[in-house]
Amino acid sequence: MSLTVLKVNESFTRSAYFEYKLKDKHILIILACLFELLILQLKKFIFMLALDNFYQDRQATSKNYNLKISRSRLNKLYSKKNIFFKSTYRMYSTLFTDKELAVMGLSSLHPYATTSEDEIKNFYAWFAGFTDAEGYFYIAISSSCAFRFQINLHKDDMHVLYFIQKNLGFGEVRSYNNYSSFTVTRLKDVKKLIVIFSQYPLQGSKWLNYKDFAKAFELYTNSTYAADSNLLKEILEIKNGMNKLRSDYTSLKEINITPYWLLGFIEGEGCFSINKGNSYRLDFSLTQAYSNLELMKKIKSYLENLPNAGGNYANALGISIIKYSNINHQSTVRIETTRIPYITNILIPFLENLTWHSKKQLDFQDWKIILMLKEKGHHFTEQGVNLIDRILNQMNNNRLSTNTKVLKSNVDRSLLLADIKDILNGPSNFEVKNGKKFIISLNKYYKSSRKNSSVEILDDIGNIIISFEIL
Incomplete structure (x- = not known):
């Protein structure tokens, strides 16, 4: 293996350039992997520096709730002004293992995904109930259709949205002035969401909005031409009977409380x-x-x-x-x-x-x-x-x-x-x-x-x- 520098500008000015040539291409791949690992460790180190600033204040507020970090301290750090901490806080769940999160006492602020079959079933049932209370199904129509599922909560409950995101495996969490939101907009993720609610159904009148949402989604995704005017007209008619525009609350669905x-x-x-x-x-x-x-x-x-x-x-x-x-x-x-x-x-x-x-x-x-x-x-x-x-x-x-x-x-x-x-x-x-x-x-x-x-x-x-x- 040899590394050859082909050209170097003698004046070392801004126009100077280097051209490297590796005879063994596998070495380049190995170096790229090592570089990626280095970046990952650097991200962990950066986050730990930010975390260390408030980790000293962690405290258990109750035996069951297991909130180990001072919420007032977290809110102070997770503010608009502290962009550094905000960005590192968002990425930490992808940088650390479940065991590392538990050791750091972060599980209740951004809980890791459940593992056992019973826990998964309980989560989906809980999520359905929480959606009946806080969820929203929305369809936007212009030259095409966009489908959105959303939950808005007070910013103090952002960890609940991260919990939902982590267990579902999709969706986005965003923070605003006094509230935070969890949204699902990608078609492949909306499809997963519809399947979940078909297995763990909503029980209130919001089930009617879900049913119309799923019907419109099926019409749209099964169409060969998404901009078809007749298709958009049919979906618009469905949309105009949803949410606050709904007048018919007749439902043949049996209510099953768990x-x-x-x-x-x-x-x-x-x-x-x-x-x-x-x-x-x-x-x-x-x-x-x-x-x-x-x-x-x-x-x-x-x-x-x-x-x-x-x-x-x-x-x-x-x-x-x-x-x-x-x-x-x-x-x-x-x-x-x-x-x-x-x-x-x-x-x-x-x-x-x-x-x-x-x-x-x-x-x-x-x-x-x-x-x-x-x-x-x-x-x-x-x-x-x-x-x-x-x-x-x-x-x-x-x-x-x-x-x-x-x-x-x-x-x-x-x-x-x-x-x-x-x-x-x-x-x-x-x-x-x-x-x-x-x-x-x-x-x-x-x-x-x-x-x-x-x-x-x-x-x-x-x-x-x-x-x-x-x-």
Whole structure:
């Protein structure tokens, strides 16, 4: 083997050039491979430099959630101004092995793909439920057709979109000012997506949009001439009956609720709330457009008849419908429960047994903590009330990084969890006297003020639409 320099400009000016000639072409291939490996290692090294800047702040926020890196630190680094970190953060999942990701504690921010057959099935079921809550099917028509599936979330939930992308094996994740999106636009990937939803179907009215989306896609991809005017006219007619333009919600599809479909739907649409004005009453609810009335009835029935319910919670969840005479206001349907026996014995054990993927798990965990504090009577003490208020100050929308109304001193989660642990490990504020529950801090017997309340739902001109009792 010999390396010969054929020409070198003697003045070494900008016009100087080199021409290399290798007798053995295999050496060139080997050198190219070595160079590629060098670039790969360099990318790893660059990312680790960026990662090291915030890796010191990593902390476990809960046993189950496994979020090991300070989210506020990550949001600060993953900003528009920090282009260096942003680009390296996007590429790290392709640079490191699953084992390396786990060691670095990055699995929950950009979880690696599931491996077992059960995990894959659970993911697809969860993804279908999450799509019923957050997904969107769209067709764009000009001289040809473009098909797009999209999920938009708050920027704090970008790791959920990366989780979806990683497990599907396709799609793109993009970040904008206050939100992030996952999109599927390539025809080959749209085809894969359609197959997935045919095997793990959507359950709500969004299934109708999926069905039309798939029909239009099949027409387009099976056509020999994509710009055919009659074809585009037929697809346009389909498009004009989708999403907000849909008027016919008739569906012959049988609704089938499964645990992971329901978890995905809850992570998208569920609400775990606390009513401060009613002795910190716990409330779990789901709200949908009226077109999903049948779906909500099925969810209500499913939750009331979970395996451990034993037929004892037939009316554990209430259902209400709000209709508006104003055509600009879409009617809604809501299911909810505030019944503590059902929440404690049925709902919480069911949800605890599933693997969550979004920050809503933190809301669920905090919701449970408030229940535990109430069960020990700490909502009757000044210390307990202050602690519950601190929890509420970083629940739901108060948890968002874009929320400027919450004082930073009140959202130190590690300090909050430490204070929660201290008070829960301490003595209860309840004791039993003469067979009755006694509140130590108030020096009086506990008397529940809970009663069934009659509620009337009115339209915008005062007509009664429906009346029911809150359980």
